Amino acid sequence: VQLVESGGGLVQAGGSLRLSCAASGFTFDDYAMAWFRQAPGKEREGVSCISTIDGTTYYADSVKGRFTISSDNAKNMVYLQMNSLKPEDTAVYYCAALNGGSSWYFPDDYDYWGQGTQVTVSS
Numbered sequence: 001v002q003l004v005e006s007g008g009g010l011v012q013a014g015g016s017l018r019l020s021c022a023a024s025g026f027t028f029d030d031y032a033m034a035w036f037r038q039a040p041g042k043e044r045e046g047v048s049c050i051s052t053i054d055g056t057t058y059y060a061d062s063v064k065g066r067f068t069i070s071s072d073n074a075k076n077m078v079y080l081q082m083n084s085l086k087p088e089d090t091a092v093y094y095c096a097a098l099n100g101g102s103s104w105y106f107p108d109d110y111d112y113w114g115q116g117t118q119v120t121v122s123s
Contacts, residue, residue, distance in 0.1 A: 008117030
């Protein structure tokens with residue numbers, strides 16, 4: 001199983017980035033796919049999740065209206081379009097896969113994780 005994130009980098013406040021996650025080694029359509037982030041000294045937090053079955057999406061309140069999650073089931077890819085970035089969005093962003101679980105927001109429920117990609121937003 002592999003989840004490989006890409007697209008992170010350094011951007012000024014108000015700018016945009018698009019993260020990508022390439023999934024392999026499991027049946028993509030059986031899993032919900034999510035993005036989490038972890039800033040230094042803070043716990044890992046859920047950013048957004050998408051059902052690969054019906055496309056239902058979920059967002060943390062802190063990113064609603066600014067971030068958009070999408071998936072391409074044919075390519076086993078998940079994306080996170082991040083607009084209007086703020087310095088508080090600075091974190092390592094992780095892609096994760098969930099099969100079951102009580103809520104998309106809890107990292108302990110997830111089955112697979114990527115290595116993460118750094119996003120830094122300067123003020």
